[in-house]
Amino acid sequence: MTESAENVTTDDISKETERNNLYEYLDRDDFTSEKYKIEVRGLPKYYGIGEFKKFLGDKLELEFCKVKPPRKGSGWLYVSFRSAESRDKAISVLHGVMWKNSKLSAHAAAPAPDPFIKRKIEAREAASKRSKTEENDEPVTLVCSKVLVKKTTIPLWDMPYPEQLQLKQKEMKTVLIKMGQQILKENKNLKDWLSSQNEKYEGLPCELMPILSADLIEGYRNKCEFTIGRDTDGNKIIGFRLSSYAAGSTAVGPIDDLCHIPEIMKSAVKILEEFIHRSELDVYNPVNHTGSWRQVTARTTRLNHLMFIIGVHPQDLSPDDLTKLKTELRDFFENGKGAQAKVTSLFFQILDRQTGRSDESSKLEHLSGTEYIEENLLGMTFRISPQAFFQTNTLGAEVLYKAAIDLAKPTEETALIDVCCGTGTIGLAFSKHCGEVLGLEMVADAIKDAKVNTVQNGVTNCEFFVGKAEDVLSPVLHRTTKPTLVAIVDPPRAGLHHRALVALRKAKKLNRLVYISCDPKAAIKNLVDLARANSKHYSGEPLVPVKAVPVDMFPYTRHCELIIYLERLAKSE
Incomplete structure (x- = not known):
């Protein structure tokens, strides 16, 4: 082994792996607007994005999927396509064409790095610099996830209510x-x-x-869309994201101390969490798009009705696997520990792997209880279906x-x-x-x-x-x-x-x-x-x-x- 090879540390290997992962998302089957992107330059000083889209689609008959608005004052922008063929056609058609007395140029654009991986590398490098210059300082204490989830969901949690109203x-x-x-x-x-x-x-x-x-100013929220993921220690959890993917975090924070969520909803979510802990299926990972458990929508009413809409990514699960999963969920909430949650309306939802939204080819599937919940408001009773506002x-x-x-x-x-x-x-x-x-x-x-x-x-x-x-x-x-x-x-x-x-x-x-x-x-x-x-x-x-x-x-x-x-x-x- 050479001296240079001996000097290569585990940390160096980790850094190199992370840098290689910056563009790993491009190799996945999921669509990304970064894969087939072009850069258009030479744009006129005054124009509207709507005008430019009409020019691309109606006049030039180009099949684009996204136009990313330019930064203020810049004379260029990005246009994304769904295939290499569409991108190459756009370059040949756009390059040299005149629009609003301006000659445009078009070239293939480099994809942006994965923002999550990029932020991880930046955080590691920043921490490394601090450790070299501040060796005698005490380590920086991480913000407690319970406090951070408050800041992201109820940012005025520590402000007296009269002051909130004044604000x-x-x-x-x-x-x-x-x-x-x-x-x-x-x-x-x-x-x-x-x-x-x-x-x-x-x-x-x-x-x-x-x-x-x-x-009533606490426990007032009758609908919440919770994320199923992992907390800062890597444990399965149902709660709210602590930050955005682009900000470099995929961790989920607990809902225990959130004052706007009713207790009936918190208790039911904790019981579902136990089922997911015991499940062989993993939670969804937004970094590599693996895992099945993704989200749960909960709706409650003053009549103590409770609706759960449990959303999963099917990944490679067979129809028989999905049927088994739905049967286990139904049995859990009707006859098992889940009966304590008193869910009166249970639905199952297949989510699109990339967007996290409901797959257009499938509908909500009713598993148990009623197909709706009811609420009293101004002396009247209202029926509420899963997707109704x-x-x-x-x-x-x-x-x-x-x-x-x-x-x-x-x-x-x-x-x-x-x-x-x-x-x-x-x-x-x-x-x-x-x-x-x-x-x-x-x-x-x-x-x-x-x-x-x-x-x-x-x-x-x-x-x-x-x-x-x-x-x-x-x-x-x-x-x-x-x-x-x-x-x-x-x-x-x-x-x-x-x-x-x-x-x-x-x-x-x-x-x-x-x-x-x-x-x-x-x-x-x-x-x-x-x-x-x-x-x-x-x-x-x-x-x-x-x-x-x-x-x-x-x-x-x-x-x-x-x-x-x-x-x-x-x-x-």
């Missing part, structure tokens, strides 16, 4: 100021009106009411809906259009106060629940329709029979589709709108579009904000719901 009230004020500025930028006709509003409401475009909250804080939802009703002030002459109605909770809550409710929702199972909820609560003035809001809103609006029309919009975090907003603007009878947002910053674009000047595209007078009510649906987190009440601004105003 959120202040943040909502900032959102409204930004919204007012954006509205003025897009509709100069509102300058005088906005100036008047600012004088009335201390610089705000509308009145901001004091933040509302439910009496329901507010994650039931008591908070009651506060939210009461505030929405107070803002809308419906009467018997009012028709309510409930956009993104879910299982019909908002519409049914309004049904006692208005003459007619028409709800629409894209999730078919949620509409089934809404119709059942209508019947079992003895409500006769509600109808519900399946479809995307942008597709079915216009025909639903034409079904209304009442002289006054009010819309309530409770869209997903990303907001309402543009075509749906245009349809609301066009509805002549619609003079009032209640917009509920779980992400007020993201909702600004929708609210600005509703307030744009009357034009060929945005026909109808603008709908402008009149009053805003914050509702704290998520104590101990930074999230806050905001209800914005809007009215049609007449030309005379």
Whole structure:
């Protein structure tokens, strides 16, 4: 053995192995947008990503899968493809082509290193430097995983609740100021009106009411999506990720000390954890995509109903293996230790190996108990299917809906259009106060629940329709029979589709709108579009904000719901 070979340490070998693993993900069968990527340079100074995508797909007929937006001020970007053939065709077509008076160039791009492995190498090297320069210092103590999981899930866990409310009230004020500025930028006709509003409401475009909250601020969360993985010591665990993959961590933290999760859910999760500990199947490893146990979704209600949706990656399991696994789960929760968890509705879900989402070719499989759970809200009973949306804080939802009703002030002459109605909770809550409710929702199972909820609560003035809001809103609006029309919009975090907003603007009878947002910053674009000047595209007078009510649906987190009440601004105003 040579002297140089003798000097090669185990640590050196480990470092070299990690560096080799930086690009190991490219050899897997799973698709990655890094594998067939090109770099496009020479782009014009001003253009939109949407424009560029249309240029690639419609004009050049290239089959790309992803365009990665460029860094601000850069004249290049990445475009990804699903095969080497598509990538090579794109290079030959794009290289030298003119677009917006700019000559483009295209070349194959090097893939990015695995961010998880990269961060591990960086952490090792940083630790090595510290050990050389700080040999006399005491070792750095790692943050306890119980504290870290609090910081990632309930970051305000150590802040007194009154201070949390003050913080959120202040943040909502900032959102409204930004919204007012954006509205003025897009509709100069509102300058005088906005100036008047600012004088009335201390610089705000509308009145901001004091933040509302439910009496129960702990154990309020009725739905959680838990990760099945390994803790910092390598043990199987069900909890929440301590950090992101790109940040260099795949460890999962415990839920024992998380105050927003109800005890019935914690106890049931711990019991399922025992089953997974005894299972021969390994937990899913996001680094190399091995292992089967991946996630469990838990839903609880005030009626002590508990739903589990257990998601696994099938990997190489045969149909017989999967059948055996499902039988073992069913027997565990019906006759074994799992009976103590009192799961009233049990489902099994096959997950896509790469994305972790439900495989489109398969559906949820009902294993045991009822196919739904039920919840009481505002004196009514609601059926909730596994994939149906329901507010994650039931008591908070009651506060939210009461505030929405107070803002809308419906009467018997009012028709309510409930956009993104879910299982019909908002519409049914309004049904006692208005003459007619028409709800629409894209999730078919949620509409089934809404119709059942209508019947079992003895409500006769509600109808519900399946479809995307942008597709079915216009025909639903034409079904209304009442002289006054009010819309309530409770869209997903990303907001309402543009075509749906245009349809609301066009509805002549619609003079009032209640917009509920779980992400007020993201909702600004929708609210600005509703307030744009009357034009060929945005026909109808603008709908402008009149009053805003914050509702704290998520104590101990930074999230806050905001209800914005809007009215049609007449030309005379």
